[in-house]
Amino acid sequence: MSGRAARRRGERRADTTLGLAQGLGWFSIGLGLAELLAPHAVSRSLGLRGHEKLIAGYGVREIVAGVGILASRDPTPWIWGRVAGDALDIGTLAGGLATGRGRERGNAGLAIAAVAGVTLLDVLCGRALGERKITERKRLARDYGDRRGMPKPAEAMRGAARDFEVPRDFRIPDPLRPWGSAA
Amino acid sequence: MRALVWHGKQDIRCDNVPDPRIEQPRDAIIRVTSCAICGSDLHLYDNFMPGMKNGDIMGHETMGVVEEVGPDCTNLKKGDRVVIPFTIICGECDQCRRGNFSVCERSNRNKDMADKVFGHTTAGLFGYTHLTGGYPGGQAEYLRVPFADKTHIKVPSSLSDEQVLFLSDIFPTGWQAAVQCDIQPTDTVAIWGCGPVGQMAIRSAVLLGAKQVIAIDNVPERLSMARAGGATTLNFSEDSIVERLNELTGGKGPEKCIDAVGMEAHATATIDSMYDRAKQAVMLETDRPHVLREMMYVCRPAGVLSIPGVYGGLLDKIPFGMAMNKGLTIRMGQTHVNRWSDDLLRRIEQGQIDPSFVITHRVGLEQGPEMYKTFRDKLDSCIKVVIRP
Numbered sequence: 080m081s082g083r084a085a086r087r088r089g090e091r092r093a094d095t096t097l098g099l100a101q102g103l104g105w106f107s108i109g110l111g112l113a114e115l116l117a118p119h120a121v122s123r124s125l126g127l128r129g130h131e132k133l134i135a136g137y138g139v140r141e142i143v144a145g146v147g148i149l150a151s152r153d154p155t156p157w158i159w160g161r162v163a164g165d166a167l168d169i170g171t172l173a174g175g176l177a178t179g180r181g182r183e184r185g186n187a188g189l190a191i192a193a194v195a196g197v198t199l200l201d202v203l204c205g206r207a208l209g210e211r212k213i214t215e216r217k218r219l220a221r222d223y224g225d226r227r228g229m230p231k232p233a234e235a236m237r238g239a240a241r242d243f244e245v246p247r248d249f250r251i252p253d254p255l256r257p258w259g260s261a262a
Numbered sequence: 263m264r265a266l267v268w269h270g271k272q273d274i275r276c277d278n279v280p281d282p283r284i285e286q287p288r289d290a291i292i293r294v295t296s297c298a299i300c301g302s303d304l305h306l307y308d309n310f311m312p313g314m315k316n317g318d319i320m321g322h323e324t325m326g327v328v329e330e331v332g333p334d335c336t337n338l339k340k341g342d343r344v345v346i347p348f349t350i351i352c353g354e355c356d357q358c359r360r361g362n363f364s365v366c367e368r369s370n371r372n373k374d375m376a377d378k379v380f381g382h383t384t385a386g387l388f389g390y391t392h393l394t395g396g397y398p399g400g401q402a403e404y405l406r407v408p409f410a411d412k413t414h415i416k417v418p419s420s421l422s423d424e425q426v427l428f429l430s431d432i433f434p435t436g437w438q439a440a441v442q443c444d445i446q447p448t449d450t451v452a453i454w455g456c457g458p459v460g461q462m463a464i465r466s467a468v469l470l471g472a473k474q475v476i477a478i479d480n481v482p483e484r485l486s487m488a489r490a491g492g493a494t495t496l497n498f499s500e501d502s503i504v505e506r507l508n509e510l511t512g513g514k515g516p517e518k519c520i521d522a523v524g525m526e527a528h529a530t531a532t533i534d535s536m537y538d539r540a541k542q543a544v545m546l547e548t549d550r551p552h553v554l555r556e557m558m559y560v561c562r563p564a565g566v567l568s569i570p571g572v573y574g575g576l577l578d579k580i581p582f583g584m585a586m587n588k589g590l591t592i593r594m595g596q597t598h599v600n601r602w603s604d605d606l607l608r609r610i611e612q613g614q615i616d617p618s619f620v621i622t623h624r625v626g627l628e629q630g631p632e633m634y635k636t637f638r639d640k641l642d643s644c645i646k647v648v649i650r651p
């Protein structure tokens with residue numbers, strides 16, 4: 080495979096990753112608006128009656144994450160923020176599973192499955208964004224292998240400053256010296 | 263004069279500001295010939311450090327030529343070439359007399375504020391938060407140096423600006439990080455972060471005779487520079503740091519661990535980093551202490567954690583019980599620059615080390631704002647920026 084083809088494929092993959100991140104951003108905003116504007120309907124259907132304030136709060140969180148993903152130069156931290164939010168959601172939904180009745184339990188179960196699915200997407204997206212940065216870096220990295228800063232190789236310089244006397248207040252008390260270095 | 267001025271989060275501009283004047287009898291004014299951007303400046307740039315004000319002049323790694331001195335600054339004269347340490351020191355208080363210069367009791371002019379926030383004041387610092395005096399910094403054409411009769415390092419004309427500039431901060435900082443480890447010939451020293459401070463710590467640990475130096479980062483060019491200095495490198499995006507450190511130390515963990523990263527540790531794909539990211543985003547936590555947690559976990563019992571990396575406020579989920587039960591020694595602080603500067607200047611003169619190896623970018627003051635971004639985002643393989651105003 081030629082280098083150029085590989086790079087092109089890398090770029091295409093990067094585009095899909097960014098596309099996925101954007102999709103997750105819009106999804107966050109949509110879900111957030113629903114939770115914020117109709118907290119009663121949402122909590123009722125999930126067996127979480129009495130948790131309307133919490134649901135509305137989650138709505139705000141989703142909107143903030145969504146705007147963060149869409150507006151920031153680098154969506155990576157916001158995507159990881161979504162992963163943390165997903166964990167909260169699953170915890171709350173598990174409560175609905177425990178206290179809800181009949182159809183509500185079913186709904187809560189379905190919602191957990193859905194959130195788990197989205198969490199997987201979030202994690203994959205976060206990972207892919209991370210990898211994308213690494214490949215990008217490697218391609219552009221300069222080699223500073225000649226920047227030693229010392230006149231001779233490290234092996235020859237090791238201990239060149241042993242004449243330095245560590246001041247008394249910087250010395251580690253003998254009994255606290257790690258084994259092996261107690262010499 | 264022109265200076266790099268802080269206007270808010272990620273908003274630094276090259277502005278025209280009034281020239282500094284002598285305000286106190288011990289002051290001096292220097293004409294800046296070289297200055298640099300430091301990792302600590304990035305914490306201000308990203309607005310993680312409380313106490314900055316719109317209009318503050320940045321910069322604490324500065325050197326130049328004395329222009330004017332106050333009546334009580336008798337050991338300096340116009341034309342002297344000096345490096346200015348980032349910590350302002352009176353040289354007379356109880357702490358200064360012990361060599362604990364970064365906690366000088368007299369140089370912080372906002373002592374009352376610092377007493378309230380820190381319990382007791384620390385030294386005044388150039389171009390930093392108002393908690394440490396809010397003194398105008400040295401990324402400018404001129405700098406007022408308070409307590410200038412003590413707050414300076416005279417340098418000989420035989421050495422270039424680039425060879426001595428880093429005596430102001432990162433060289434003594436890397437050195438103190440290693441000295442805090444009280445290195446023994448049998449020690450493995452693990453260093454998190456291969457930025458300028460990490461690079462200086464690597465060379466210091468080698469010179470002080472560590473058996474093995476292991477450096478950790480995920481930026482390829484920084485890792486290449488770490489290897490040039492004699493370190494074995496680990497990439498935290500690819501390697502399991504704890505596993506590899508144990509492998510390299512016969513399963514026992516490094517005796518000495520240095521945190522040259524500080525409060526903006528990058529999220530790795532671990533649960534605790536995600537948790538920090540999320541909490542910092544909603545302002546429930548100010549710092550991201552992933553590196554500290556990793557050091558406490560992997561360090562050999564009875565080992566030492568040395569922390570030059572800067573933290574600003576409250577840290578969450580620190581496994582303190584683990585550190586306590588393992589009997590770890592923890593040493594940290596802003597660097598007592600003048601405590602080490604004479605010795606280090608001699609080592610530069612003798613050619614044991616030439617700290618200019620770390621410089622990758624040289625620019626004028628106008629390009630300063632753009633260089634903050636380049637350095638922060640590690641664009642163009644940037645490791646250290648030197649500015650010639």
Ligand SMILES: NC(=O)c1ccc[n+]([C@@H]2O[C@H](COP(=O)([O-])OP(=O)(O)OC[C@H]3O[C@@H](n4cnc5c(N)ncnc54)[C@H](O)[C@@H]3O)[C@@H](O)[C@H]2O)c1
Pocket residue numbers: 300301302303304305431432435454455456457458459460478479480481484498522523524525526527528529530552553569570571572573595596597
């Ligand atoms: N104590 C002092 O007096 C003093 C003086 C100067 C600088 N500092 C502090 O030292 C720290 C480093 O300064 P610098 O100029 O080298 O800055 P820098 O930002 O260039 O370097 C930090 C390095 O840490 C790496 N890093 C991030 N997350 C990591 C992780 N999880 N594991 C390993 N490495 C990771 C980054 O990739 C980067 O290369 C900063 O916190 C700075 O404020 C302290």
Ligand SMILES: [Zn+2]
Pocket residue numbers: 300301302303322323348431432
């Ligand atoms: Zn600094």
Ligand SMILES: [Zn+2]
Pocket residue numbers: 351352353354355356357358359365366367368369
């Ligand atoms: Zn003092």
